[in-house]
Amino acid sequence: MHSRDNVAPVPQLALYRTWLGEAHGLQFRDYADLWTWSTTDLERFWESVWAYGGLESPTPHRAVVRGDMPEAVWFEGAQVNYARQVMRHAEAADAAGQPAIIAEDETGRVTQVGWADLRRRVASLALELRRAGVGRGDRVAAYLPNVPEAVVAMLACASLGAIWTLCSPDMGTPAVLDRFRQVTPKALIAADGVYYGGRARDRSAVVQEIRRGLASLQAVFVLQTGHGEAEIDGAVDLARAQGREDAEVAAFEPEWLPFDHPLWILYSSGTTGLPKAIVHGHGGVALTSIVGNMHLDIGPSYAANTFGERFHWYSATGWVMWNVQLGGLLSGTTICLFDGSPSGARDQVDWGRLWRFAARHRVTWFGAGAAFFSSCRKAGLRLSQVGDLGGVRALGSTGSPLPAEVQAWGSEAFAALGQPDIWWCNISGGTDIAAAFLSGNRELPPAPGRLQCRQLGAAVEAWDEDGRPVVGRVGELVCTRPFPSMPLFFWGDADGERYRSSYFNEWPGVWRHGDWLQVEADGSCSISGRSDATINRNGLRMGTAEIYSAVERLADVADSLVVDLEDGKGGSQLVMFVVPRAGGALDGDLEAAMAGAIREALSPRFVPDRFILAPGIPRTLSGKKQELPVKRLFQGWPLKKVLNLDGVENPEVIAWYQAQAETWLDGARASSPV
Structure with a gap:
């Protein structure tokens, strides 16, 4: 069902395929044919993504890709900016009355941010960061929940060419410092408290500990939540820093940056030793997000084909899915954020909370971890009792494999609501690439318990012990051709040895992802x-x-x-x-x-x-x-x-x-x- 006319929009991948035919005379028999072209003719494919996605540069690129993994260089000579790519949607979306962000927290407080307001807030904070001495290449660390202020802060850093790095406030001080100390941030943006699991939690003392533990800090910005019990001396109020409205703010434009300029630093799970500080670039993330959004089948919320699109993926800020949801803005999609526990307080578990959130805000695309859907099924949740879910046309899952019986439960529940064609988009990729290698395609047959396809541009195969591709049986997940959002490098890994040993030790020049993959003859995967x-x-x-x-x-x-x-x-x-x-x-x-x-x-x-x-x-x-x-x-x-x-x-x-x-x-x- 579609939120406006109860008709699913034309699939984004179909629109792209039609454009390829009209703009370049390219025709493909089926998705397998299109995927093969995208992974064998890298230059032409990724150049088409650049053009189709509306990426702009004041300078031409000398080559689409030069070299091979792990030294591949993309769009050398081009200049981009992630925030600039987001803001190009502002005028059309505001004219159509579609917001950039809809946010709700566990207490029921709702915030809506329009596109022009988003642009103004980003410019205001970027200028305040610049006044605090933050510039191109400086790291800005954030300790924030899943709220609009975090989105604004990330885009403000991107606008300046500063490098964003984020930890969730549900992490303890040692884990946060293990990450932030590696990258010596110049500024800290932190929340003084959170509300989670039915109760307020003070974080002011933790923010002070983090501040004391980071000798590199020159400025601290604090989001005052009402849950903090102490003031942070000398900190700048984040609301004020994002709240300026003057001629300087109106005139602000994001800086043009080299295609491979660092955008953010993500962290591996840190289960053994210090977590890896993984650096991704502006251009690579923007390019792969354009492709990823085509596979997710989300488009501009203001376009006739997708009018009213509202994209939600439940995530804490410490999970890469927060970054993926933020990437919806690159396509002009309204993103819907939920800050809090998906099941409420421990003594009053309620797995209908997120579904009611989706019903209230007419979410069209609802994503969460596989464990969330499994928990809903085990709890016997009845979706007919959570509100009007008639706007939801797609369900997304990741984090771990989604069992076929759980997918069947969700499909049957929506069929009972009069939506028999609900589409499941199961994806797999991760922090390492800030994107998906395996994804969905609404034009392909359902694949319960599996992933429908390999993503365009991702030359993914399952290899046996001898490095030979296998079909119909389990092998190592490898990627045999460069992919634009593979890490630029690991922070602090001066000679690149840790990076190479993480992905390329088994087969030189071939990315080993660390998952067991089975590719079926029909292209679906598990x-x-x-x-x-x-x-x-x-x-x-x-x-x-x-x-x-x-x-x-x-x-x-x-x-x-x-x-x-x-x-x-x-x-x-x-x-x-x-x-x-x-x-x-x-x-x-x-x-x-x-x-x-x-x-x-x-x-x-x-x-x-x-x-x-x-x-x-x-x-x-x-x-x-x-x-x-x-x-x-x-x-x-x-x-x-x-x-x-x-x-x-x-x-x-x-x-x-x-x-x-x-x-x-x-x-x-x-x-x-x-």
Whole structure:
């Protein structure tokens, strides 16, 4: 259903394909043919994206791409600016009465920002940052929730050529400093409090700690939320800094920057050692966002084809999906932000909150982590009781594989609402590329439990141990051709060794992503988990996601985690940690049901040797199960080398796993011959 006329708009990929025919005389039999062209004729494809996406430069580029991974250089000689690309939509969108941002927090407070107002706020803050000494190449660190002020601040930094880096206020001080100290920021923009999970949380003391821990700071800007309990001495009020209206603000224009000028610094999860500080560039992110938005099927909210488009992806600011949602502005799409818990307070869990938010604001595109949709299904949520979802035409999922039965639940729920053609767009990519390698295409058949296609321009394959592409079976996810938003570099990695070893050690010149991928003959794909957490039983490999899919479809299983613990003698024990449903128990009947489910869906080889009742499953802040850290605890690694508790969504369960690991290791030592 479409928010204006209940008719789905013409797919963005179809519009692009038509443009290719009219502008360049290019015709393609099907999507597979188009994808092959996009990954073999890189120069012509990415030049077409530049033109179709309306990127501008005051200087010409000398070549589309020069060199190969990891030294590839894109659009050398061109100048761009991410913020400038966003602001080109302001006049048309405001004339059509479409906002840039609609935001709501957990208390129900709603904020709407028009495009002209967004441009004014960005210019005002950019000028204040410049007065504080921030300029091209300087780092600006932010400690902000998912609010419009964070979007404004990021665009203000981009306007100046300053480099943006962001941590969510749900992270503790050590984790924040582990990230920000690496990049020596000149300015800090922070919230003095947050409201999450049904209660206000003061962050003023944390902001002071962060400030003291960053000797490089020359200026601090504070978002006063009403939840902070102390003033931050000497800090500039962020609302005032974003609130100027004068001739200087009106005349401000974002600076032209080299195509590969750093835009932002993102961080790996930091499960082992310091997180990698991953630097992406203005041009690369803008280009891949244009393609990504075509695959997501979002366009200008003011265009006749997509009038009233409203794009929401639930995310904390520490997850790359925050950046992806912000990228909707590059296509002139209204973005809808929700700041708070998707399920409310722990003692009053309510999985309908985000859906009611979507109904209130006529969201057309609703995205979240796969774990959110699974939780809604397990809770028995009835979408018919959350409000009018008639505007929603697309559902998006990422973070972990979405089980086919969960996708079926969502499709059936929308069919019952009179929307039988709801489209699921499951995507996979990540922080490393600030984009997707695998995505959706509304013109392709549904692929429950899978991803519909490989994204245009992403030369992704599944490779076996010998570096040969395979179809219909699991292999390493690799990218064989350069992709514009691959990192420029890691901050502090002067000789590039850490960057090369992260992605190119296995096959020189070929990007190894670290996921298990299966490409089917029809082009659809499935991710089976991280390749470093794969279960290998007597030579038969299985991604952990497939095991979870088998057991977590059982109503009596709330969550699970599996690790394969090798004994150093060629043998291993497969151990599954299980969280039963509320009020349930891990008994013989449930163990038999889980074993039967795995045996039937996968193979008897992957039935765990032991099931262990667990208080919870540790997850990253983006919802990914922390299999490898748990495994390393059981291998005897010290906790401080395994993970940073501030990067864990539920750190309270880690002590239990540590105790279990110590007991396990004591038993292993006792049984070893002296």
